[in-house]
Amino acid sequence: MGKYRKHILFISLLTLLITFAGVLIFYPVPTPPESAVRYARMALSSARKNNADLYAENLYYDAKIYYDSAMKAWQRENMKFIYRRNFDSVLKYADLTMKKAYLSIQASQSNISDLRINLSQKLSALKEIVHEISRRFEDYPLDAEIRDRISKGGFLLEEGAIAYRIGDYLKADSKIRESEHLLASSYEYAHTHLRNYFRLYPQWKIWIDSTITVSDSTNDYSIIIDKYSRKLIVYNDGKKFREYSAELSQNWVGDKRVRGDKATPEGMYKITRKFRSDSTKYYKALLLNYPNEEDSANFERAKARGALPQSAKIGGMIEIHGHGGKGIDWTEGCIALTNNDMDNLFNIVKVGTPVTIVGSMQSLRQILRN
Amino acid sequence: MKNKVLFGLATLAIVAMLSSCGKVPQAEIDATNAAIAAAQAAEANVYLPAEFTALQDSMNAITAAVEVQKGKLFKKFGTVKEQLATTLAQANQVAANVAAKKEEVKKEADTILNGIKSVVAENAKLVVKLPRGKEGAAVIEAIKADMATVDGSVAEAQGMFDKGAFMDALNKAKAAQEKATAINTEIKEVLTKARIRF
Numbered sequence: 001m002g003k004y005r006k007h008i009l010f011i012s013l014l015t016l017l018i019t020f021a022g023v024l025i026f027y028p029v030p031t032p033p034e035s036a037v038r039y040a041r042m043a044l045s046s047a048r049k050n051n052a053d054l055y056a057e058n059l060y061y062d063a064k065i066y067y068d069s070a071m072k073a074w075q076r077e078n079m080k081f082i083y084r085r086n087f088d089s090v091l092k093y094a095d096l097t098m099k100k101a102y103l104s105i106q107a108s109q110s111n112i113s114d115l116r117i118n119l120s121q122k123l124s125a126l127k128e129i130v131h132e133i134s135r136r137f138e139d140y141p142l143d144a145e146i147r148d149r150i151s152k153g154g155f156l157l158e159e160g161a162i163a164y165r166i167g168d169y170l171k172a173d174s175k176i177r178e179s180e181h182l183l184a185s186s187y188e189y190a191h192t193h194l195r196n197y198f199r200l201y202p203q204w205k206i207w208i209d210s211t212i213t214v215s216d217s218t219n220d221y222s223i224i225i226d227k228y229s230r231k232l233i234v235y236n237d238g239k240k241f242r243e244y245s246a247e248l249s250q251n252w253v254g255d256k257r258v259r260g261d262k263a264t265p266e267g268m269y270k271i272t273r274k275f276r277s278d279s280t281k282y283y284k285a286l287l288l289n290y291p292n293e294e295d296s297a298n299f300e301r302a303k304a305r306g307a308l309p310q311s312a313k314i315g316g317m318i319e320i321h322g323h324g325g326k327g328i329d330w331t332e333g334c335i336a337l338t339n340n341d342m343d344n345l346f347n348i349v350k351v352g353t354p355v356t357i358v359g360s361m362q363s364l365r366q367i368l369r370n
Numbered sequence: 371m372k373n374k375v376l377f378g379l380a381t382l383a384i385v386a387m388l389s390s391c392g393k394v395p396q397a398e399i400d401a402t403n404a405a406i407a408a409a410q411a412a413e414a415n416v417y418l419p420a421e422f423t424a425l426q427d428s429m430n431a432i433t434a435a436v437e438v439q440k441g442k443l444f445k446k447f448g449t450v451k452e453q454l455a456t457t458l459a460q461a462n463q464v465a466a467n468v469a470a471k472k473e474e475v476k477k478e479a480d481t482i483l484n485g486i487k488s489v490v491a492e493n494a495k496l497v498v499k500l501p502r503g504k505e506g507a508a509v510i511e512a513i514k515a516d517m518a519t520v521d522g523s524v525a526e527a528q529g530m531f532d533k534g535a536f537m538d539a540l541n542k543a544k545a546a547q548e549k550a551t552a553i554n555t556e557i558k559e560v561l562t563k564a565r566i567r568f
Binding site: 032034037038041044045048049067071074075077078082085134138139144147148150151152154155158159162163171328 | 511512519520544
């Protein structure tokens with residue numbers, strides 16, 4: 001009996017073992033989503049190769065976080081008993097990685113394309129501004145600070161262009177933005193300055209017409225000095241007779257306000273004295289009646305409203321003289337011609353010849369159009 | 371008796387072999403990660419970005435392969451070990467290549483910086499000869515402002531170079547070189563037009 005029981009027990013245990021082994025062998029073991037994770041990894045790698053980490057940062061980092069989450073979930077499941085593992089979350093994160101990675105690739109390609117077009121347009125526009133600044137303001141006395149900003153803006157533009165050429169669009173974008181800020185503001189400032197300067201053009205036009213009319217009616221010489229173009233033009237019988245290049249004072253933009261401001265005055269004057277070589281240190285000179293009545297009245301008004309200090313003096317001794325041809329604006333307020341031109345002019349004008357000094361004989365619109 | 375002993379030893383050897391194959395090669399993983407970190411510290415991501423990205427991809431693939439094996443009843447890390455050995459060698463190679471590339475960039479930046487310095491010096495000598503042509507002082511002031519900007523940029527590039535940021539120094543120096551050369555050309559054109567010897 002005992003032997004029979006032992007036999008039964010042995011068979012039972014064996015059956016149990018075989019059943020357990022059968023269950024172990026045939027029970028479906030959860031398989032990790034290996035290929036899904038591999039595709040997710042490939043998608044992420046492809047996103048990086050497409051510079052999504054730079055040009056579609058948020059989408060790329062979302063994808064990366066999902067991939068890390070997939071890997072962590074996988075590690076967590078691997079720590080569980082083999083039959084208790086559940087890889088659903090791994091699969092979910094792998095899918096999300098793929099979706100975000102491909103979205104980031106699309107976004108990156110689109111952003112790069114847009115940025116490239118945008119940067120190319122900005123580069124052209126800013127190069128045009130640099131060209132315009134150079135064309136319009138090369139000989140215009142801008143503040144040193146503005147010159148510095150223009151120069152720095154130009155340099156940043158150069159750096160942006162180099163970054164653009166090597167395909168570093170983010171760096172190009174940053175440099176071009178900085179450049180745009182400096183150049184656009186400087187151009188605007190310079191343009192406003194120029195517009196302000198030309199505000200008096202209607203007045204200048206009246207003076208110009210009047211001076212030419214006087215020359216016409218008296219059949220005599222009249223002089224017009226165009227500060228903007230640095231020209232001294234002689235009219236005879238109302239017609240242009242001669243034209244000379246002139247040099248002005250360092251601070252030639254705007255009217256003269258006070259002694260020592262190194263500005264060339266604007267107004268209608270006359271020659272009051274002629275100095276030969278032995279009477280002037282500037283070869284030959286034609287003294288003008290600056291300040292005239294209007295200049296004096298303007299000066300007193302400025303003092304009265306406090307725009308000028310009470311101790312300010314109006315200045316004088318504004319001449320057309322020789323020793324020009326230096327190529328720079330160097331006088332203290334006078335108009336300088338070369339000695340040869342001075343000889344010519346000196347011979348044809350006399351005391352009383354009208355001399356009109358204007359900011360420009362052309363309007364700003366005409367100048368810009370030309 | 372002899373056969374029983376041999377059978378026992380063989381069983382032990384198989385068990386030992388299986389257990390050694392089944393262990394995560396943590397030491398190799400750590401070594402490879404350290405090599406990749408060293409490559410990054412050497413700025414492989416800056417100087418050899420494609421190679422560095424490939425390293426990261428390989429390591430990600432290895433991490434996944436480790437998890438695949440960890441999930442199995444009978445773990446085999448032989449292939450993973452081979453992959454780790456290959457990636458470790460690649461990481462070391464990338465680190466070595468970075469050093470070479472860095473040296474190349476350093477040399478180029480140094481050459482450009484020295485080149486600019488001579489152009490800058492020449493510009494400084496030439497600018498005083500400018501005829502102060504009809505545009506006058508404003509043009510010269512503009513050129514001087516540009517020269518000052520180039521000086522500033524060269525100093526900035528030199529600072530980057532001294533700090534070891536050779537790639538940034540190179541890019542800055544290239545821009546400075548273009549500007550300095552443009553200024554040089556502009557000055558020489560004016561001098562040639564004015565028939566002034568330089």
